[in-house]
Amino acid sequence: MIIGSDILEKTCKDMIENILFCLGDAHKGTIYRVGQMPKLQAVRITSGALTLGSEQILWGLPETSDYNFPGKTWEHYRDRPEHIREAMGWCVERQKSWTADNPYEDARSVRKQLSGEIEDSHHMEPVLVRKADLYWDQAELPEYPLDHEGKAIWKDSEYVVVAVIKIHFKVGTIKRGDRSTKIIKKLSQTLGTELLSLHIRETLSEAQEALTRQRLQSCNVLAHEMRNTLVKLGFIFSAINAEIGFLREQWEVQLEKAFPDMASKKVILARLSRLLESRLPQLNGAGKISELAKELLSEQQQLARMPLMPHVGEKWVNNRIRPKWCWLLSEVGAWESEELEIQQLLESLQKVIWIGTDKDLALQVNHLPPDLRTIWPKIAYVDFKADKMHVLQEIMYFLDHPALDIPHQQQTKKILTSLKALVEMIPELEERANRIIYSLRNGASFEAC
Numbered sequence: 001m002i003i004g005s006d007i008l009e010k011t012c013k014d015m016i017e018n019i020l021f022c023l024g025d026a027h028k029g030t031i032y033r034v035g036q037m038p039k040l041q042a043v044r045i046t047s048g049a050l051t052l053g054s055e056q057i058l059w060g061l062p063e064t065s066d067y068n069f070p071g072k073t074w075e076h077y078r079d080r081p082e083h084i085r086e087a088m089g090w091c092v093e094r095q096k097s098w099t100a101d102n103p104y105e106d107a108r109s110v111r112k113q114l115s116g117e118i119e120d121s122h123h124m125e126p127v128l129v130r131k132a133d134l135y136w137d138q139a140e141l142p143e144y145p146l147d148h149e150g151k152a153i154w155k156d157s158e159y160v161v162v163a164v165i166k167i168h169f170k171v172g173t174i175k176r177g178d179r180s181t182k183i184i185k186k187l188s189q190t191l192g193t194e195l196l197s198l199h200i201r202e203t204l205s206e207a208q209e210a211l212t213r214q215r216l217q218s219c220n221v222l223a224h225e226m227r228n229t230l231v232k233l234g235f236i237f238s239a240i241n242a243e244i245g246f247l248r249e250q251w252e253v254q255l256e257k258a259f260p261d262m263a264s265k266k267v268i269l270a271r272l273s274r275l276l277e278s279r280l281p282q283l284n285g286a287g288k289i290s291e292l293a294k295e296l297l298s299e300q301q302q303l304a305r306m307p308l309m310p311h312v313g314e315k316w317v318n319n320r321i322r323p324k325w326c327w328l329l330s331e332v333g334a335w336e337s338e339e340l341e342i343q344q345l346l347e348s349l350q351k352v353i354w355i356g357t358d359k360d361l362a363l364q365v366n367h368l369p370p371d372l373r374t375i376w377p378k379i380a381y382v383d384f385k386a387d388k389m390h391v392l393q394e395i396m397y398f399l400d401h402p403a404l405d406i407p408h409q410q411q412t413k414k415i416l417t418s419l420k421a422l423v424e425m426i427p428e429l430e431e432r433a434n435r436i437i438y439s440l441r442n443g444a445s446f447e448a449c
Contacts, residue, residue: 002202003195008033009046011198015165015191016048017057023180025173031191032067032164034092037142037154042088042164043071049168080148084113091126092161093153097185098124099176121174123181125188127163129196134160162195219441226433236423240384240392243416247395248380249307250406252356258365265313268349269304272321273297275342279334289332296324309383313353322346357381369403386427392420 003011016029028049035041044067048057066072067088078089087098087108100106103118111117135141144152154160165188167180174180256264276297283290299320308316325346329339355361362377363370375398382391398404399413406412 002206003198004202007198008195011191011194012045012163013048013059015187015194016046019165019167019184019187020048020050020057021055022183023167023169025170025180026167027170028168030166032071032088032166034161034163035071037160038074038145040074040092040145040161041071042067042074042077042092044068045163074145078145078147084110086110087124088164091124091164093147095126095128095154095157095159095161097126097181099174099181101175103171121169121171123167123169123174123184125165125167125181125184126161127165127188127192127195128159129162129192130158131160132158133196134162134199162192165191215441219437222433222437226430226437230426230430233422233426236419236426237384237386240416240419240423243412243419244380244382244384244395245307246408246412247376247398247406248309248356251376251380252307254365254368254376255356255361258367259361262355263348263352264355265349265352266304268345268352269300272325272342272345272349273300273304275335275338276300279332282334283332289328292324293328296321296328299324308353309381310354310357314350317346317350317353321349369401372398372401372403386423389424392416392423396420 012031019029020026030047031045033043033045044061044065046059047061048059051058061068077086078093079085085108090098090108098108100122103121106112109119111119144155147153165184167184276293280293283293303316325342329335335342356377362373365373379391379395379398384391395416399409
């Protein structure tokens with residue numbers, strides 16, 4: 001039976017106290033717990049003895065006993081040939097009481113059989129619990145204990161033994177089947193009921209705790225999977241921003257078309273790259289300087305190809321391009337004659353990166369209809385996130401404009417249409433997952449969340 005040690009000891013003490021106070025000739029009581037089948041470990045839980053001349057009970061297990069923790073297993077106290085017969089074995093195997101009303105004739109007194117010492121009068125009563133009450137699923141009945149002949153005990157009984165009560169009496173004050181033994185039998189039934197109730201409560205408590213742990217584990221697994229899914233779905237935003245980047249690139253093409261004499265990002269970076277390449281042969285063998293120059297050339301070429309958002313492009317210039325040029329100009333004299341031009345180009349580059357967002361300039365792109373001049377730079381410089389769903393709809397209208405003529409126009413629209421459908425699913429997916437996680441964590445129904 002699943003019962004906490006503290007509550008089990010308290011319950012046993014209450015039972016011993018009731019018996020000792022009810023039966024005037026009883027002076028000591030002990031309760032043994034009989035463990036699960038098939039080992040049937042018999043262990044003394046507690047003992048209580050009335051102190052002489054008072055009603056105070058002294059508790060504890062002061063004397064040495066084979067039944068002190070960890071107790072004795074069934075194979076050690078059951079009846080077997082040429083071995084000491086114990087009252088405990090009788091009570092457990094036969095599920096019947098044992099009364100030693102005459103200590104001189106107690107056939108199951110271990111002390112008398114071993115050393116010839118006489119024990120006091122006592123009565124031992126098994127505490128029985130119905131199998132059907134203890135094992136709700138009869139298919140889960142454990143293996144039955146065996147007697148010394150290998151026969152299963154209790155197989156034909158409705159009960160199992162879960163404990164044994166032993167009550168000591170003054171010599172000559174107890175008889176088999178008398179009122180005292182009947183009272184003990186009755187109280188043993190009460191103890192069995194109480195132990196079963198504690199077992200059920202503890203079992204349900206453990207089941208509830210296990211369910212709570214499983215529920216929390218499920219929540220954690222689901223939340224982890226949800227986070228992973230949302231992270232993976234993050235590619236949708238990157239894909240949408242890539243398509244917006246393409247529209248940004250095409251807008252800058254329109255600016256170059258409208259203002260062919262205006263210095264663009266590509267033109268400035270191309271000039272910087274030519275200046276860099278013109279002196280690279282002089283740096284052969286310069287080790288770190290040569291490597292730095294080649295790295296700078298690669299980064300300038302990348303920046304020229306990528307339609308970055310202006311604030312990202314500005315950081316690229318300030319963190320990658322400008323510092324390397326400054327270091328080269330300060331450490332190498334190869335570009336001494338072009339230093340002023342390089343500085344001016346870097347300043348112009350930092351400004352021209354923002355030129356696509358210039359509203360006044362956009363209004364002067366006369367080869368486009370007025371509404372395209374307004375909406376195109378507006379949508380081309382958006383960093384798309386979940387809170388900017390309306391931008392996608394604006395892009396759809398923009399791509400359907402009859403005056404719009406850009407490469408891959410219909411393909412871009414198809415891609416964004418598919419991505420729009422996916423991104424619209426994310427809030428609903430997140431909300432439903434959060435509701436399921438909440439219901440699991442708090443034990444509420446999903447519908448009630």
